[in-house]
Amino acid sequence: MRTLDVPGLGPVSRIGLGTWQFGSREWGYGDAYADRAAQDIVRRARELGITLFDTAEVYGFGRSETILGAALGEDRDRVVVASKIFPVAPFPRVVRQRWAGSARRLQLDRIPLYQVHQPNPVVPDTVTMPGMRALLDEGLIGAAGVSNYSLDRWRAADDALGAPVLANQVQFSLAHAGPLADLVPFAEREDRLVIAYSPLAQGLLGGRYSVENRPGGVRAVNPLFGTENLRRVAPLLALLREVSDAHDATPAQVALAWLVAQPRVVVIPGASSVEQLEFNAAADELRLADDEVTALTAAARAFSPVSGVRTLLDGVRERLGR
Numbered sequence: 001m002r003t004l005d006v007p008g009l010g011p012v013s014r015i016g017l018g019t020w021q022f023g024s025r026e027w028g029y030g031d032a033y034a035d036r037a038a039q040d041i042v043r044r045a046r047e048l049g050i051t052l053f054d055t056a057e058v059y060g061f062g063r064s065e066t067i068l069g070a071a072l073g074e075d076r077d078r079v080v081v082a083s084k085i086f087p088v089a090p091f092p093r094v095v096r097q098r099w100a101g102s103a104r105r106l107q108l109d110r111i112p113l114y115q116v117h118q119p120n121p122v123v124p125d126t127v128t129m130p131g132m133r134a135l136l137d138e139g140l141i142g143a144a145g146v147s148n149y150s151l152d153r154w155r156a157a158d159d160a161l162g163a164p165v166l167a168n169q170v171q172f173s174l175a176h177a178g179p180l181a182d183l184v185p186f187a188e189r190e191d192r193l194v195i196a197y198s199p200l201a202q203g204l205l206g207g208r209y210s211v212e213n214r215p216g217g218v219r220a221v222n223p224l225f226g227t228e229n230l231r232r233v234a235p236l237l238a239l240l241r242e243v244s245d246a247h248d249a250t251p252a253q254v255a256l257a258w259l260v261a262q263p264r265v266v267v268i269p270g271a272s273s274v275e276q277l278e279f280n281a282a283a284d285e286l287r288l289a290d291d292e293v294t295a296l297t298a299a300a301r302a303f304s305p306v307s308g309v310r311t312l313l314d315g316v317r318e319r320l321g322r
Contacts, residue, residue: 052080102114
């Protein structure tokens, strides 16, 4: 497994494991999953050389952290565990209290990467970051990070922390290629890290879905799976299939390999089974040609999805038969 050497964290695997689904009922994973499948997935991830494991205090209301900490066992001090604080009243004392809760559930004395889960729209980072800086100075975290931050807010967080905010975890995939414009160049220039979540766009980039084959469950409410967006994404999916056929791989693996081909980018796909984890990890061995990366980038930039409101209106029209 290829890694990036990241100051304060050490080697970070280019493909990590996102654990939102650990303990999250909305994805249909119950107690049996937490007790058996999650532990098997984490164990296999370590065997494959994965060192980055992402979680958050709000995932399953803390259950994801608890499950991950238990599943890692003695390895929990040998990997890069990344967790997040949800920034409600993120004053320094609250930041420390919330860190302590996450550390307890993860069974860690030090959380390698501690991130602000999203920008608070009314509380500036000058309020939040002093609490993060105290944790950093005391060695209770290895690095401070943010999530869902624009480039301007990322830079403002730097100023508020008085040190580099090492990572920004954002939605990033061939279907959400916006970070290519600013976040990725900034990370490359400043030796930072972009962590791509939802790298397969909730399965859209797996190539299974189309106008004739719409998903159900949680995915059904995602605007990406609306009729118009499935029409618009068809050229991108066709190119994914073409490239995957050339490499004897799957479209999902090509989508992950494209992200890993970007500078200073790591990905954190989830996995519902050991088999899915292995498929994701195998993308690390896939080397795309420069012209393939260029073609996929152009197709990603050309994909312009319609809004959620438009998708909702289209859905109403479809149900009315108009």
